[in-house]
Structure formats: C-alpha cells, structure tokens
Amino acid sequence: MKRNTWQREAVRGALDDNDGFVSAQALHSALHATGSPIGLATVYRALADLAVKGDADSLQSPEGESLYRACSSNGHHHHLICRNCGLTVEIEADAVERWAKDVAAQNGFTQAAHVVDVFGLCAACTAKAAASA
Amino acid sequence: MKRNTWQREAVRGALDDNDGFVSAQALHSALHATGSPIGLATVYRALADLAVKGDADSLQSPEGESLYRACSSNGHHHHLICRNCGLTVEIEADAVERWAKDVAAQNGFTQAAHVVDVFGLCAACTAKAAASA
DNA sequence: CTCGTGATCGAGAACACTTCTCAAGAAACG
DNA sequence: CGTTTCTTGAGAAGTGTTCTCGATCACGAG
Ligand SMILES: [Mn+2]
Ligand SMILES: [Mn+2]
Ligand SMILES: [Zn+2]
Ligand SMILES: [Zn+2]
Numbered sequence: 001m002k003r004n005t006w007q008r009e010a011v012r013g014a015l016d017d018n019d020g021f022v023s024a025q026a027l028h029s030a031l032h033a034t035g036s037p038i039g040l041a042t043v044y045r046a047l048a049d050l051a052v053k054g055d056a057d058s059l060q061s062p063e064g065e066s067l068y069r070a071c072s073s074n075g076h077h078h079h080l081i082c083r084n085c086g087l088t089v090e091i092e093a094d095a096v097e098r099w100a101k102d103v104a105a106q107n108g109f110t111q112a113a114h115v116v117d118v119f120g121l122c123a124a125c126t127a128k129a130a131a132s133a
Numbered sequence: 134m135k136r137n138t139w140q141r142e143a144v145r146g147a148l149d150d151n152d153g154f155v156s157a158q159a160l161h162s163a164l165h166a167t168g169s170p171i172g173l174a175t176v177y178r179a180l181a182d183l184a185v186k187g188d189a190d191s192l193q194s195p196e197g198e199s200l201y202r203a204c205s206s207n208g209h210h211h212h213l214i215c216r217n218c219g220l221t222v223e224i225e226a227d228a229v230e231r232w233a234k235d236v237a238a239q240n241g242f243t244q245a246a247h248v249v250d251v252f253g254l255c256a257a258c259t260a261k262a263a264a265s266a
Numbered sequence: 267c268t269c270g271t272g273a274t275c276g277a278g279a280a281c282a283c284t285t286c287t288c289a290a291g292a293a294a295c296g
Numbered sequence: 297c298g299t300t301t302c303t304t305g306a307g308a309a310g311t312g313t314t315c316t317c318g319a320t321c322a323c324g325a326g
Contacts, residue, residue: 089240141274
C-alpha cells in the first residue's frame with residue numbers, strides 16, 4: 001500500500017550519503033543543491049516513514065531539532081555525536097539497557113523507554129578548536 | 134546585578150508547587166489561574182535563569198518541548214518520568230556516569246555531556262490505563 | 267527618603283521548525 | 297490505456313520560543 005516514488009529514493013539516498021545525523025531542512029537543502037526539486041514537506045514525510053520503519057534513527061538535538069541518520073546497525077543502540085560536525089559513532093551498551101529496564105521496574109513504571117545520547121567534540125574538531133584558540 | 138522581582142519569586146514558587154516536570158507554558162497558565170498577571174516571556178526568562186543557576190533541571194520531552202523542574206537533589210542526576218502525568222523520580226547512577234565518560238574518551242571525544250532519561254507510565258497511570266481498557 | 271540609572275517586564279511581532287490542506291500529479295494494476 | 301487511490305508540493309497554519317522596545321520598577325547613591 002506504500003508506493004515507490006523517486007522522492008522517497010532520493011531521501012534515502014541523501015541520508016546514506018551523510019555520515020552523521022542531519023536535520024530534515026539540511027537534507028532538503030542538500031537535495032536542492034544537486035538540482036532535485038523535491039518539496040520540504042515530502043522530506044519530512046519520508047524521514048518520518050523511514051524512522052517508523054526502523055530504517056533511520058532519529059533523535060533530538062540539544063537545541064530541539066529532529067535529526068535523522070541511516071544506521072548501519074539494525075538493533076537497538078545509542079549514539080556518540082560530535083556537536084560540531086555531526087560525526088556519529090554507534091554504541092551498544094547492554095549494561096545501560098539493563099539499568100534502564102531495572103530502574104523503571106523498581107519504581108513501578110511500565111512501558112519504559114529511554115533516551116541515552118552522548119554529545120561531545122570529536123578528535124578532529126577538538127584539534128581544530130585548540131588550534132584556533 | 135540581578136534584581137529581585139515578584140515575577141521571579143512567582144516562577145520559583147510555581148515550580149516548587151509542582152511535583153513533576155512542567156513546560157513554560159503550563160507554568161504560565163498555572164500562574165494565570167491564580168490571578169497572576171505575569172507575562173509569558175518573563176516565565177521563559179525566569180526558567181532559563183533558574184536552569185543556568187542550577188536551581189532547576191531542564192530536559193526536552195520526546196515531543197521537543199522544554200520541561201523544567203525544581204530538583205531536590207543538588208548534584209548531577211537523571212530522571213524517570215511518567216509520560217502521562219509528569220511524575221518524576223530522581224535517579225543517581227554512577228555506573229552510567231562512568232560509562233558515558235569512558236565511551237566518549239575511548240572514541241577521542243572531549244567535552245562530553247550526556248542525555249539520559251527514562252520515560253514510562255507510573256504505577257498509578259498504568260492502573261488507570263488498564264481500568265479504562 | 268528622593269532620585270537616577272539601568273535592569274526587568276510584557277505585549278506583540280518575529281522566528282524556526284514542523285504539520286496540515288488540497289488541488290494536481292503519478293504509481294499500481296487489471 | 298483508464299481508473300483508482302496514494303503521493304506530492306506550495307503555501308498556510310500551528311507551536312514553542314525568542315526578540316523588540318517603550319514602560320515600569322528595583323535599588324544604591326546622595
Ligand atoms: Mn544509529
Ligand atoms: Mn532532578
Ligand atoms: Zn566533529
Ligand atoms: Zn503517571
């Protein structure tokens with residue numbers, strides 16, 4: 001019941017071309033830069049679809065923008081993200097998963113979900129910052 | 134250089150009257166409901182100030198809204214939040230702190246900060262949901 | 267207790283991000 | 297093809313937050 005359009009292909013492709021997390025607007029700009037006439041609303045829709053299908057991870061930047069990324073790893077995992085360049089490292093942490101589940105259960109909470117992200121400056125951006133300081 | 138106004142007092146008081154995390158707009162409504170003529174912009178400003186002074190914790194709801202809470206515990210900690218009623222439990226987890234620091238360092242990241250929150254349905258809201266289902 | 271200065275306030279405008287509306291377009295399928 | 301139905305895209309609308317700027321008020325100096 002979901003049709004195949006070049007627009008959806010384009011969004012998926014643009015996501016793949018990107019290493020780190022990107023916003024819908026940035027992706028739209030990138031697509032436009034290559035000459036694509038895709039609409040902004042369509043980019044938002046495609047990203048939302050990819051996210052629910054599990055083909056993309058999404059998170060909120062500290063500034064409140066929604067960011068998306070085509071993830072290599074399939075299962076549940078978390079991210080270490082450079083707040084300067086967006087570079088992302090996928091991290092798995094069974095210990096944290098267990099901890100989140102336990103702390104919820106111990107307090108009588110059900111349907112627990114957790115948000116676990118680490119933001120920092122990657123090695124390259126750290127070096128760059130030190131040089132310019 | 135920071136003046137004392139009844140507005141700031143009112144915001145701090147309203148925060149204290151609230152168990153869980155609340156949004157700036159909710160707080161503004163609550164204040165209005167008690168007859169206070171405080172302005173919305175002022176509520177935003179007061180909350181931002183409280184947050185940088187460390188007198189309030191802030192986080193982003195999964196929907197992207199900024200939420201605030203007057204926390205009892207002083208030090209760094211995390212939260213277990215009911216997504217229905219906002220009830221909040223403060224949690225400390227040295228293991229998670231260490232893990233975040235380590236995973237950043239191991240990947241060459243500096244100035245690491247982490248976002249760790251657990252959302253769920255509290256016991257009361259779970260019961261209520263089961264009853265109405 | 268004035269006064270003066272400058273921080274603070276608040277109404278509304280402006281912003282940034284996201285979603286909605288709906289007419290036009292194009293997959294899918296017999 | 298032709299029909300059906302989903303998808304698209306431009307712009308409007310919605311939502312949360314910040315900005316603008318004249319009026320107000322806190323507070324230390326005199
Ligand atoms: Mn990932
Ligand atoms: Mn807290
Ligand atoms: Zn970087
Ligand atoms: Zn609850």
